Amino acid sequence: MIDFFQRNGSLPFGERLRSFRGRTGLTQNEFAERTGISVRALRDLENGRVEQPRGRTLRGLATLLAVDVDEVRELLVACRRTVPSGDEGLRVDILGTLSVRHGGNVREISATKLRRLLGLLALHHPDPVGFEEIRRTLWPKNPPRSSQNLVHTYISQLRGVLLPPGSRPVAPSASCLTRTHGGYVLALERDQVDLTRFLDLAARAREAHDEGDSAAAYELAGRACRCWRGPILADEPLLAHHPEATAAARKGTENLLLHADLAMQFRQPEQVVHALRVAAREEPLHEGLQARLILALASCGQQSEALNVFAEVVRRLDAELGVEPGEELRHAHLRVLHQQLPSPRGGRLTRALPDGPMTARPPALTAAVPVPNPVPPTSRPSQLPAEPMIFVGRAAEMRKLDRLLSAPGERGGHVPAALISGLPGVGKTTLALRWAHRRQKAFPDGQLYVDLRGHSARPPLRPEEALTSFLRALGVPRARIPDSLDEAANLYRTVLSGRRVLVVLDNAGDEDQIRPLIPGEADCAVLVTSRNTLPGLVARQGVRRVGLDLLTQNESVALLTRLLGQRRVDAEPLAAAALARYCGGLPPAVRILGAHLAELPGLSIAQYCVELQDIEFFRRPGCEDDDLFSSVHAAFSLSYAALPESARRFFRLLGRTDGRNVTAYTMADLAGTTPREALRALRRLVEASLLHERAHALFTVPGPLLRYAEALDRHDDPHLPSDAAS
Numbered sequence: 254m255i256d257f258f259q260r261n262g263s264l265p266f267g268e269r270l271r272s273f274r275g276r277t278g279l280t281q282n283e284f285a286e287r288t289g290i291s292v293r294a295l296r297d298l299e300n301g302r303v304e305q306p307r308g309r310t311l312r313g314l315a316t317l318l319a320v321d322v323d324e325v326r327e328l329l330v331a332c333r334r335t336v337p338s339g340d341e342g343l344r345v346d347i348l349g350t351l352s353v354r355h356g357g358n359v360r361e362i363s364a365t366k367l368r369r370l371l372g373l374l375a376l377h378h379p380d381p382v383g384f385e386e387i388r389r390t391l392w393p394k395n396p397p398r399s400s401q402n403l404v405h406t407y408i409s410q411l412r413g414v415l416l417p418p419g420s421r422p423v424a425p426s427a428s429c430l431t432r433t434h435g436g437y438v439l440a441l442e443r444d445q446v447d448l449t450r451f452l453d454l455a456a457r458a459r460e461a462h463d464e465g466d467s468a469a470a471y472e473l474a475g476r477a478c479r480c481w482r483g484p485i486l487a488d489e490p491l492l493a494h495h496p497e498a499t500a501a502a503r504k505g506t507e508n509l510l511l512h513a514d515l516a517m518q519f520r521q522p523e524q525v526v527h528a529l530r531v532a533a534r535e536e537p538l539h540e541g542l543q544a545r546l547i548l549a550l551a552s553c554g555q556q557s558e559a560l561n562v563f564a565e566v567v568r569r570l571d572a573e574l575g576v577e578p579g580e581e582l583r584h585a586h587l588r589v590l591h592q593q594l595p596s597p598r599g600g601r602l603t604r605a606l607p608d609g610p611m612t613a614r615p616p617a618l619t620a621a622v623p624v625p626n627p628v629p630p631t632s633r634p635s636q637l638p639a640e641p642m643i644f645v646g647r648a649a650e651m652r653k654l655d656r657l658l659s660a661p662g663e664r665g666g667h668v669p670a671a672l673i674s675g676l677p678g679v680g681k682t683t684l685a686l687r688w689a690h691r692r693q694k695a696f697p698d699g700q701l702y703v704d705l706r707g708h709s710a711r712p713p714l715r716p717e718e719a720l721t722s723f724l725r726a727l728g729v730p731r732a733r734i735p736d737s738l739d740e741a742a743n744l745y746r747t748v749l750s751g752r753r754v755l756v757v758l759d760n761a762g763d764e765d766q767i768r769p770l771i772p773g774e775a776d777c778a779v780l781v782t783s784r785n786t787l788p789g790l791v792a793r794q795g796v797r798r799v800g801l802d803l804l805t806q807n808e809s810v811a812l813l814t815r816l817l818g819q820r821r822v823d824a825e826p827l828a829a830a831a832l833a834r835y836c837g838g839l840p841p842a843v844r845i846l847g848a849h850l851a852e853l854p855g856l857s858i859a860q861y862c863v864e865l866q867d868i869e870f871f872r873r874p875g876c877e878d879d880d881l882f883s884s885v886h887a888a889f890s891l892s893y894a895a896l897p898e899s900a901r902r903f904f905r906l907l908g909r910t911d912g913r914n915v916t917a918y919t920m921a922d923l924a925g926t927t928p929r930e931a932l933r934a935l936r937r938l939v940e941a942s943l944l945h946e947r948a949h950a951l952f953t954v955p956g957p958l959l960r961y962a963e964a965l966d967r968h969d970d971p972h973l974p975s976d977a978a979s
Contacts, residue, residue: 270299288313307434343415343429345439346447347375348505349482351489355417366391367411372489374430374439376497378446381438393491408437448501451480455508463697467515474512478528481505484535500656506532506542513545520595522552533562537569540578541775544585551589559589580750580773634726636702637757640690641683643815643844646808650799654688657797658755658778667795668772670779674786675801676942676955677708677892678841681782682759684801689757689780696778698752701726703770707762708784708891716769720745723756723770738769746773753777762895764790784892784942803838803955806830812840816847821858828858835865837956889961892941903934904943908962912954915944 346352353360443449458473529546550559761783836842917932938944
């Protein structure tokens with residue numbers, strides 16, 4: 254049977270499948286019944302609407318064709334290769350206005366919805382875009398009931414637009430716009446979309462620079478800069494502020510900063526003056542861009558204009574932000590005044606083609622400008638604890654951290670910083686370490702880590718102690734470290750100046766622990782974890798908060814599977830789901846119960862659940878004789894003990910509610926106080942991540958915390974009946 258598919262090598266897979274079904278004389282219903290798939294799935298396959306079938310579909314086809322699943326997958330790949338798409342000359346450009354080109358022909362797209370849809374797909378390229386995001390982008394407010402059908406219509410129209418002029422329509426599976434399980438993907442090579450072409454060049458430039466090949470880095474960074482024709486999606490204002498567009502703009506600025514630095518090093522400042530002028534005009538308060546523009550202008554003999562730029566930036570910083578210029582800007586100004594500038598080369602630079610290699614490599618700099626070195630040479634710290642061995646879920650949070658931290662230097666001179674907050678034991682440190690390990694290459698000068706012990710049985714770490722630890726790791730001798738907190742913080746910022754270092758501040762208790770540890774330049778990045786929301790840090794330091802929720806049911810089962818093994822979970826899927834649900838999405842609970850159950854291979858998961866109900870897991874505070882309980886309760890008790898007594902009382906009273914739709918009026922009745930006082934106490938619990946405000950003045954208590962509150966309430970009032978709840 255498989256030979257029939259292989260002989261029809263010029264047809265798409267769907268047409269081969271339809272032909273094979275006709276040859277066997279089977280109807281769609283009969284074929285679907287024999288393969289164990291739905292008729293709808295079969296129709297989608299035959300009509301080319303599915304690029305990557307589900308595993309169940311592949312297994313059904315493999316059974317009917319008397320082959321294994323891998324052979325079916327290879328056949329699908331071979332079919333995709335043999336179908337001529339005609340897309341080799343297609344180019345989609347979004348680094349500027351949206352543009353579609355076939356060879357030298359520009360394809361006009363006048364329909365707003367089609368332009369917006371193509372821009373969204375190109376922003377995510379080569380990743381797929383979910384249907385829900387497509388719908389929100391096309392209809393930001395009040396999407397019509399027929400939005401799903403309309404999306405399919407726009408996709409069909411866009412497929413036609415992306416075909417070469419004069420081409421006949423092709424099957425969806427042969428188009429460069431492909432259906433996935435949850436949405437659509439632009440199936441083009443990376444160099445066919447200018448955004449991914451730029452990202453690849455910029456990454457290669459940074460890698461060459463990190464490896465010490467400045468000449469190659471200069472060439473690649475220049476080619477990456479020339480990918481930009483203007484602001485990203487300049488004619489699509491709705492998409493211009495999309496998170497992917499913002500991240501791309503940050504990377505564009507980062508690449509320009511590198512290109513400018515190398516141009517100065519190779520005495521070719523004239524090559525970056527225009528690009529710096531444009532970028533500085535778009536971001537007038539970005540001190541890194543303004544400083545490099547000042548140096549480039551002065552190096553080209555335009556000292557007067559360079560000083561005018563400095564004066565204008567100083568004026569705007571004072572008028573709009575009420576701050577003085579930073580160290581980088583002041584240093585550039587002093588270099589202009591003291592004429593500490595590399596003069597341009599005597600000969601003209603041979604210009605490169607827009608995407609081609611340089612016809613002449615820049616010569617090495619013969620004389621570097623002396624820069625004072627106030628501290629001894631530094632070392633490269635690598636202080637991150639080991640990466641967690643088992644990690645599930647958190648894909649959205651990882652992407653958000655990428656957007657906030659992966660492109661240091663692009664937030665108007667502010668240090669990129671993120672705060673991961675959430676209830677005790679939800680996995681804040683695990684997420685921080687996972688992200689930090691996976692992004693080490695973005696911080697070639699090292700990674701600093703400290704446990705601030707904000708919620709710990711040990712006393713909180715003072716900022717002076719953390720600074721001493723960091724400075725020692727950076728190579729500063731103990732004798733050179735000042736005793737004063739302010740002086741130590743100044744030295745710390747000086748040592749980090751011009752370096753790309755990731756600073757991980759784990760388990761912070763309050764803002765005062767964190768502020769002295771934030772570097773002074775935007776080349777570094779800071780990742781903080783805390784049980785508290787730290788509103789002062791968010792408001793004054795501009796730190797962006799990443800809220801971490803409990804694991805979903807599927808994620809809890811996935812974690813349980815990693816601990817028990819796939820075979821054991823597959824044997825009792827309902828019991829495994831019940832055990833995961835009983836843990837309430839709390840990772841430590843899943844890990845503890847999973848590890849304990851893994852040591853009991855003869856015990857079924859269902860029987861284990863029954864035993865847990867009998868001993869009332871989570872419901873007894875301070876079970877010192879049972880390690881199963883103590884570590885989970887310890888995570889909660891540290892946050893609970895840090896509360897003032899009034900807030901602790903309100904937390905205990907939450908145990909008398911059902912945990913859903915808690916209001917200030919409910920708690921005021923239980924506590925015998927006013928709704929205003931109750932609301933203030935509830936908000937205090939929210940700040941401590943012991944309560945969730947899902948809507949204005951409407952609160953919910955996560956399951957594990959609710960059970961802990963019940964236990965504390967019974968412990969506080971032993972005469973309270975066990976079923977007391979309202």
